[in-house]
Amino acid sequence: MPRSIWKGAISFGLVTIPIKLYSATEEKDISFRQVHPTDGGRIKYKRVCEKCGKEIPYAEIAKGYELPDGRLVILTSEDFDDLPLSTTKAVEVVQFVAEEEVDPTYFAKTYFLQADGPGIKPYVLLRDALTKTGKSAVVKVALRSRESLALIRSKDDVLLMHTMLWPDELRDGSFAAPPSEVTVSDAEVTMAQSFIDALSGDFEPEEYHDSYREALEALVQSKAEGVPLEAEPEVQEQAEVVDLVAALRASVEAAKKRREAAAESKAV
Template sequence: MSRIIWKGAIAFGLVNIPVVLRPASRNQTLDLDLLDVRDMAPVGYQRINKSTGKPVDKEHIVKGYQYAKDEYVLLNEEDFRQANVEATQTVDIVSFVDAESIPPYYFDTPYYLEPDKRGERGYALLHETMRRTGKAALALVVLRARQHLAAMLVHDDALVLNTMRFADEVLPISELHLPKAAPGKPAGAHAREVEMATKLVEDMSEDWQPEQYRDTYRDDLMARIDERIESGKTHQLTQPADVEEAPRQGAKVIDMVALLRQSLGKRGKQAKDEEETEPARRKAPARHAAARKQPAAKRASTTAAKRTNSTTRTGTATVKRAPAKRESHAPAARKSPSTTGRKRAA
């Protein structure tokens, strides 16, 4: 379980709900250090004066805000302390909005809200009310000496607090060059293309299963690191491979319908192969067992057929030999000449 990083309460009107805040995400970025390849010593970051090119001692460094070219306002720790908002230890709900009305690019970092001592009843009340109304709570909270706008959302049995970006931190969509839609028509898309694209989306739709997606780049890099550790080649660098750059190709006219049709065909073939493979995989042991028994059975049937169809001729009469019993594995005894002669005389 993740550690508690904050304790406080949810201010819901006149109701206070004691809660604790736990991280709902983790940073999986590899922590790499800079090293001097000659002696494996760590390399630190050095503060350099950009005018003289010489190092600057820490006591000579101050922070400044550039309000005009080469003109700064100097700030020190006292300025930051006086500007900090008071940490009230409260998730102060200011309003409720439809959860689906919040654009996804406003969300920043998720946290889990867990009821603290004597907070279970109020927590359950707020959770159930928000679940029934489909609302998200917009709140203000101070975390790590900084005030955040946050959205409180319902997920399963938990309340999730997701810090948000303020409006002036989000660039306006109006600055983008987007295709314009004609009245009553989708932007830049033909009806046939939309129909086939919709079919492809339906074929590719599945239940949300986030555990099936992984950072394969990080996994591959960790596999290379583990291989180096096991082989003892921890200080050996990988030599660059000879990779030829592919020639740049000019712009091509895209036949969207052909690409969609090809994608649908590929999805259909893949589904058919999976359907055919699954029953075959279940019947595989029985089929292999039958294949092993087939040569013996075939030899037995062939031997029986030969014994049944083999004949001895005496004049115009044909006498069929009786097939030998399958239970007996001993060779048949030879008949004596005298016995055979008596039968012929008879």
């Protein structure tokens, strides 16, 4: 069982729900060390004070905030622990909303909420109430030295909490929009819809895998065994698309063949 990263309570009106917080995700990637290619020695870094030149142990390093006038304010771990902030140990429910109202761009990280001690019954109460109303709870919580908005929702038998970015942390993406004078025809939109229909289906994430990580693992294994890695066939560069309808029609046919092939492989 994983170790909880935070303990606190959800304030649900006058009801208090003691909880433990667990990370719901883990990134799986190949970890590399920085080495000297000549002899394989590891590259190490020292934390050296620029003023006295001494190497400083990590436990003795504090955080400093530079003011506009150049003065430096030093904050210790005790300063952060003593912040006059109610959300450091409490998850404050501020609103209930329909989940689809929240733009997924806001989501940062997902956590499991587990009832702690006497919190089991009120936990079940909140979970079932959210399920039956189809609502999610917008909350404020302080985690990892910062306060965040978050969304608590029920999924199966568990409450999940998605931490969220603040509105001023989302960048304006209007610069990425194509020029307004660029338009497409009804026929092009219809063919695009046909392509979407050809690839539509239920989302089954277990059918997808990280091809890049698999390729890296194969490369590392081949290097370790001294066996050359078999080269992948070169992908031919595609010519510039002039007729969108014709290109989409060909894409639809290719998509149908891929789905038929996938269905046949499942049936075997």
